[in-house]
Amino acid sequence: MHPFEYIVPSSAPEAVALLAEHGESACPLAGGTDLIVDLKHGPGNINLLVDVSALPEFRGIDETPDGLRIGSMVTFGEIMASPVCRKMTPEIVAAAHTVGAVQTRNLGTVGGNLVTCVPSADIAPSLMVLDARVTVIGSDGSREMPIEEFFVAPRKTSLQPHELLESILIPKNALGKPSKFLKFGLRNGQALALVNAAGSLWLDKDGKTLVEPRLALGAVAPTPLRATKTEAFLTGKPATDKVLAEAAEIAVSEAKPIDDFRASANYRRQIIRTFTLRVLKRSIEIAREV
Amino acid sequence: MATRTKDVQTDTEELVTATESRAPAKQPLIVPADQPVAFPLQLPEFSARLKTPAVGQRATRPDGRLHGLGQTQYIDDITFPHLIHAKVLRSAHPHARIISIDMSAAEALPGVLATLTGKEIPVNSFGPTLQDQPVLAAEVVRHRGDGVAAVAALTEQIATDALELIKVEYEPLQPVFDPLEALEDDSPKIHGGDTNVYTSKVIKKGDVEKALAEADHVFHRQFQTQAVEHVPIEPHASIASWDANGRVSVWSSLGRITLGREDLARTLDLPQSKIRLIGTIVGGNFGGKNEITNEPILAMLSRKTGRPVKSVFTRGDEFISSTIRHPFTMDYTTGVMNDGLIIARKIRLVLDGGAYCSWTATTIGKGSILAAGPYNIENLLVEAYAVYTNKTTTGAMRGFGAPQVCFAYESQMDDIAHKLGMDPLEIRLKNAFTEGSASPTSQTLQSVAVKESLVQASERFGWKEWQR
């Protein structure tokens, strides 16, 4: 790698100040599973790495009055091992499990995955369908937004210069919501998603009508996508095969998959259709079990 | 580390001794101890290794112990005082003439100790059959993995940076990537001359045209196989050290070190007595480490700098610059009688021969002889051609032509069985070699167990039950 300096700030404000001071030549370091690879093959214009992976403000999985707060620097391995996540957000655990392999999950962080912001970000769909909100911290203080607003374009988030992702919040009323995540890769492990998908929903008291359905699709649009048209169609409808089949078609039309060396757009559309059906069906089953 | 009570220790020893009854001389297996590892460890041999006769005994690999300890020394694990690192610049084009190479900026980079281009190599050509491959391309580059220049520097990063400072002026030439296109008259001739075919083979037996005319059915299909990269987990690695007596020692992940020394002697124009080539445990070969890659380059850089020089392929280098398996395009025309007997087979094989010959001659030979499959076919014609293309050099990879043709003839057997309404197993049994059958090149085959194997295997995995 080209030479750079390395510094471990002791607080988030100190990290922000360092990044502001050094501008384009400094970069925050989380787990490093993407960044270190980029630095190995990159042009060498980064002179300073600011290691934020152990900042106390960015760590911890905590139950708060507002919901479940996951620090941005929590690793995928920690998500998988967390009793609170396993109980309250099992599909986020399932999504974490599909990232890379054990070694990468012990280094890779939820925040790093979101900030790298590739369309196939594995942790995004399951967070999106639980109405997750993200908190960002910068020189001007902190701000909060729905997770959909965080993703702007491939590899571009709404982080302003020198801002850092601090934490992700699953709102209280989304905890325990029936949900399902699926990922399709060319292998069972260490694979990029051709398509990933998450769904969530409640059923009303009669167990027949869909309430607050959510569908998120990854790797089939410039950013992880909330399928809002599909959601609007499903809201208030009966939870029948016919409705789900129609929803699957709408989801296919909302997505913008591309042809690439991994798969054709057409193949991806078929997966979108199947996954939409499966995540919604499974969510309905879970809702009925309760 | 945990320490243990005596009782638990005894229990464990008994348990382990009971299960280890095949090796009574072995010490019981106890995990803890607070001592750091002291090298070398003296551990008892597995008893199977101590028995005679050894045939029929269950043996363990002698290198398994060192591998498990992490003590095996692969080339990249070896270091010497004053070791420096080399990197090779690869071609920017699949096919181009080299007009000029300007090394001056690279040479001026602090930390760069020497550079090398092809014209400095005493004999800039090598190859197991045709010596058509340059150590470093000097006049023409023929694929993106062709080395064009090399630098030796104090660190790998400096060497990599130096590569970016090398200015090569190319005159791009028309490339050809499809081997069938490369057969055409108007294709660019990658090694000059009037054809891209660089080796061919013909096998003739009986009268194939007459037999095809007499056959009840004629099947034709074209089959293709793809390029495959070996992906040895250990990348190609070598170290060269030129000494003050004018002798060079080379440590290399090369599998065939005798041939490697011949190639070094040739390219460096040195007697073999001045070359010491040390191989070691190779971290995966599969055919891809059968010939030299950077070794002559490192030898020359070591001679220039007076220091040992090491180079390790990046994983990217492995894919574009090390050899790969030949893609085959195979046309099979097979004449079959109503009862499933194959009486004629006409085969055309076109091997994507990559930019250089490498092990293609062996591949085409094996591929041709095995192309008809393990079947008695009285009338046979095999015509095989290896064609240059501007792609990664195709060389040896497990099977050497056998896997490709196997895909073709076995697929066609299934096609034939399907068309004739026959059991795919039955049609193979009907045509398979037996004791004393003649190979396509008239070798009398012995110890032939094709039918017995097929029958036993099909019984074991439930072929009849699986049949729809």
Next chain:
Amino acid sequence: MLVQLKVNGELRSADVPAETTLLKLLREHLGLTGAKLGCDVGDCGTCTVIVDGESVNSCLMLAARAAGHDITTIEGLANANQLHPIQHAFEELGALQCGFCGPGMIMSAKHLLDKNTEPTVAEIRDALAGNLCRCTGYTKIIEAVVVAGRAMSSTDARP
């Protein structure tokens, strides 16, 4: 920068550029060449070591980040008298051919077996998904992990 860390129970230190990976520190500065460089991008797993009880790709971790932490490498498994049960099982069952994937594979197996000495085959596959082997076809590796697990649970000791 000066990096101090515990490796296989011993305090070690080296003065290295900040961009040095843990893998390079181990191999080139501490003489521990067991961990290997196979791809340098965290895909092949030959660089796997254990940091504070968790397996990581040492080619993706900066040495500076590992400073102050507890590293276990393949060299720390055996002692002067004994192989670690995993090393023993891998040798006995023929789970090592060219051996290049061995150290990484064994460290990943250790990470699994230290937490669970009776993994299912599916759990073993999941635990070893980050370690590639081109020689063995994985079957004997999986068998060796099962056998090693049995040996470890019967001795009930964790080095």
